Amino acid sequence: MPIHLRAEPGDYAPNVLCPGDPVRAQYIAETFFDPGFKQVNEVRGMLGFTGTFEGKPLSVQTTGMGAPSAGIVFDELAQLGAKRLVRVGTCGGLADDMSMGDTVIALTAAADDHAPRQLSQMDGIVPTATFSLVEEAARLTREGSMGKVHIGPIVTSGLFYEPNWEKFNTWKALGHLAVEMEAAMMYVVGAMKGMEALALMTVSDMIGEGDGDTVRISDEDMKRGVDQMMEIGCRVAVSG
């Protein structure tokens, strides 16, 4: 039994949704899982649930915020037999053609954070999604009627309150779509432990050009955005 996910192999499904926020984990289980799901973790409030989605086994596990916390969870999920991780997170939008509530699919997650580089022991690592999951997510997006979806590189930052705001403008100029705090770690742990991985995120704020220019999403739009992301989240997680 791992130290932070107090569960046994078999308590989690091979496919696991990974939000940062425990409230979102519970909302996902209650809203999208079939009736009869069970709670499998509550240590430190890092809620985890296992059930089924359209009859197929699926878990959802909170990661907490930032790569050090999420890295513990991803590693322990691997110890418990997980084979596929699908992050269902939020992010700050950088791209000009983006609006709050849009969905981002992260092809790569640049590690502007020490933890994924420390773990991989490679400063030049390019943490990358599993391409078959990107393809499936893109296909489901075309099939559905969800809002705007953006596919491309993102940045995983070690800091939410970045003192060097100019960095965000540079990442944007380099074609990065969004910033968040866990995807690079998930892609690195996935590569090292043989787990497929894909990060999906709802744009929860638009990063302005200067510190203090950022605009935050309303609670109502956040719910709409998460529901849109979840139109593909569960399906990608159980696909194949």
Ligand SMILES: O=P(O)(O)O[C@H]1O[C@H](CO)[C@@H](O)[C@H]1O
């Ligand atoms: O909404 P979640 O999934 O937590 O993701 C984003 O939100 C948190 C910061 O507010 C960070 O964890 C970031 O990655």
Ligand SMILES: O=c1cc[nH]c(=O)[nH]1
């Ligand atoms: O890490 C994050 C998540 C949401 N919004 C941000 O600006 N940063």
